[in-house]
Amino acid sequence: MKIQVSNTNEPVWRNITIKSDLPPKLKKLDELSKNLWWVWNSEGKSLFHDLDRELWRATGENPVMMLQKITTDRLNEILKDDVMMERINTVYAHFKEYVKQPMRTDVPSVSYFSMEYGLCNALKIYSGGLGILAGDYIKEASDRRYPMTAVGFLYRYGYFTQTLSMDGTQIANYEAQNFNQLPIEPVLDESGKQMILEVPYPGRVIYANIWRVNVGRMKLYLMDTDIDLNSEWDRPITHQLYGGDWENRIKQEYMLGIGGVLMLKKLGIKNQLYHCNEGHAALLNLQRLVDYVQDDGLNFQEALEIVRATSLYTCHTPVPAGHDYFDEGLFGKYMGEFPAKLGISWQDLMNMGRENPDTNERFSMSVFALNTTQESNGVSWLHGQVSRKMFAGIWKGYAPEESHVGYVTNGVHMPTWAASEWKEYYSRVLGDDYIEHQEDEKTWAPILKVPDQEIWDMRMRLKNKFINFVKRDFSENWLKNQGDPSRILSIVDKINPNALLIGFARRFATYKRAYLLFSDLDRLSKIVNNEKYPVQFIYAGKAHPADGAGKDLIKRIVEISKMPQFLGKIIFLENYDMTVSKRLITGVDIWLNTPTRPLEASGTSGEKAEMNGLLNFSVLDGWWYEGYREGAGWALTAQRTYTDQAQQDKLDAATIYSMLEHEIIPLYFAKNSRGYSPEWIQYIKRSIATIAPHFTMSRMLEDYITRFYAPEAARSAKLRASNYALAKDIVAWKNNVVEHWDAVHALDVELSDSLKNASNNGEAVEATIKLDTAGLGKDLGIELVVYREEDGETKFHETIPFKVIKQEGDVVTYHMKNHIKDSGVFRYGFRVYPWNKNLPHRQDFAYMKWI
């Protein structure tokens, strides 16, 4: 045998996680780290930060990971540091005081379903605006002691992190999350093992671990299918947010809706109402229907009355293409067993997801959501209007203006998004309890009277903080990815606190038109290279990995930022996430937004900016359509001048340049001897005092309660009483109407001359209609419907109801006499509809007959 230099085989590595065991005196930190309360309570956040600053940053502001990694030496130091120990005790006491307050019992409890939640950066279960909104909402529910339970997914890979290659190509990195290092807790069963949810899928059961996120007083339950019990084919259901093919998507939406309802059942949570945040979770209503049929002995129609009466669907998407549709074959593969459970046909189920029943349309999740919820809403006033039009085809015969689809304008959770510096300042000048009355404009009036200098100092402080953040967190990355150290250093040096900083950060979807600013590079170069009036633009944002146009846009902006005339003047920050977002919306001067109207359903980043003394410069779309006030920001015109998008873009770009050159830049640099522009400060004060209060999450929650939750709870209680007596009555009544509907017809229509003649000099119009009601008697109503003809368009104008004047058996005579409002060219018609005071609105039972 020959002696070798060495002889070994491959190492056999085995994994073990050793968590640093916190000394008993520091156990409070462990408890604090397992509740996200610290995210929006500055004392909690700064405590973690100060425990170990380097580690806090290195762990991406993740207290659980930080406590696992903190060194024994550092722990011993903390134990010996009386001030720090005192702080830990105080923060802990405040936390305990907060969480021990009971939830309200005077409002209806709600189960809230969402595909994503943006709560903090460490928990990568969000991609953008929709998730941040859901996260903000449940934080507010916690603050307001609102009884709510949230349902979502724990993703293995979450949404991607973004890096850019040298030439600006977006690289999407999916990093597996180690669930042991996240601020979440496994939900345990009686035997102390992690609770496992069993969800029946066709031909198999899919299992999910159940996790809990403590969000202050709120609980968010997350499902995770990446476990050994599942086949390789099913484990990826919760791997990625908006990843995978359509089949994975339906498996995901099945898990969210059906699995989510089963999970709540398993946990013994019975809330009164169900709120579906975007259409992804709409199948929750299918499982609820099954439960009412199987557990409560209701028939399908009765179950549907109850399910509808207790649910709300919020739509966030302004274009039909943005909604989820499933091919009948794929949908059938997963949902095929449901009709039998409900006692309906396959066609009946498919039709619930079709705008035009009995066609071969694909199954639309939003149509299904609308058909199974009594109420639904858009997320700003304008988006409410757009949604009514978008969904009008579902309730044929009714004009969008008559639709029950409402709106609640999105808001933001102020304690999360206002800088701690501002929060302290607000406490000082508005009173300690300002946060309790944040949605009231009166609370904010004192801001108008504070010394200008204080506002300016605050702005400069946060601007410098932002610049330091860019220097610290980005130079390193830039050096790594983009070479040429001297160039990088010159960019970093050029970021100037005395320049007017303009921020633009959001998802890079083409409708957001991030390219607008770059349509005339010569003109832009003049703007940013004016020595006297320095201006810099900071961009950030991710493109969906499948969105080629979005990725090209990022590339183009990065290219421009490297041109000599724009170096250090146009800066692109990688990996837009909650941390980058918070720095931007507290640190720049102006928040720019240029969407194509009306595609920005609401937008919320501009609302965050409001709370931090930034000024918005934006297209009058989404929330800004309601938010804009003169002298408190700037608006790009609401009207569309060109139908050709390229022409419109050109015009809008020219307007942006011109407003910057002639209004905004001169205003900012009209500085006094103290170094600030007094008029600019007035803009800031007006913007904080008169705009910010209306876009708080507190206002939004209140709107949901008064517009939807409270009325639905009241009505559904009536439907449920005495073993669902009223619900059953309504179903019987509807069935009766349906049975006789076809036989209803007009026997005689008598019109006044003022209606018959082609023109009318403002005289009253009068009509008498004799109807064969086919046994429906007074269950029918008749109305005059008037549309106005204007500029080649026909627009809904008004309806005028008829009164019953005579009834002889089945024959009922109706009469109407009134003036048509206003003058103009009109067209009119008469329609018959079923009437019952127990219906919430006409679209609940949209039978209609024109006569």
Ligand SMILES: *Cc1c(COP(=O)(O)O)cnc(C)c1O
């Ligand atoms: C607030 C926020 C958003 C949503 O803002 P929009 O104005 O809708 O673009 C998206 N991403 C992050 C990281 C945010 O903080």
